[in-house]
Amino acid sequence: MLAPLIVIPAATFIVLLIDGTAFESAPRQLPDYPCPASATAEKGVRPTDFTESARPYAGAGPHLVTSDDSLLVDRMPAHWKVPPRRDATTSELVVCAYEKDTGERVEDCRYHHGITLPLTKARATYRLFEAKTSKLVAGFQFKGEGGCPRSIHYYKGNPPSSLPQDIDQEDVIAKLRPYVEGPVRKGSGELR
Template sequence: MEAYLPSHWKAGPRTGPLTSALVLCAYEQNTSEVVDNCQYVGGVSVMLTKSRTTYLLYEAKTSKLVTRFTVEGDSGCPSEIRHYEGEKPPITIAQDIDHGKVIAKLRPHVEGPAV
């Protein structure tokens, strides 16, 4: 998740010990609900399943829950799937989460309300 957050949201300062005012926990929940059947080269067929991730944002200093929200997966079949040579490809894969939606939910708590 960190790779998808804006760089100026990372813990700082840039030198010395890292400090953080907020802590984000993510809990992925993949379901068995099939939303698509993805077809790949070589006759590989993989089921795409519905996913959702619940996020809990805490104040680091007090452990107080700041907000809780859930983002549903909304992606289609990926253009490719990866697996190790000699291993069978996965039977199912979960939808990806739109990280832009996560950032939009976090922004008011990290940067303050829009002016």
């Protein structure tokens, strides 16, 4: 007679006991960030690497922050950033970026070797979530600006089909500043 199937959680492994034999599955894979697939979602993804070990968004600032947008992280002030490879244990806030190329042509950008690419209008939504709870703290919208970039980088033989306008990262940082540097501000999460 076979023993009944018993599922026992053990840390990040699941142990299955079948007829007295133990098997281990691979560690569970949690999402890196609480960023939902849609910029209009009211709640972040749970659980994540952050919900297990992040610091709560509480007290006076600065509140350490990370993002799924590496360009934004590169531009953030140093005292906002979490130490490398410590995102999940030291972050209090996570910025999720949602950029959209509207496809509406602004101008044509001409480059060497006969490459011409359309510059298109872009829009971006940034959502700020508490790392530990995945609760929405604030949301902001921005329009792209500027003209053709001086240069483009791409893999040989595979240029992009269009170039969306840049989102000014300094504008994004200015909107985040009161939430990161000041005391806790739990807004409605409404887009501003």
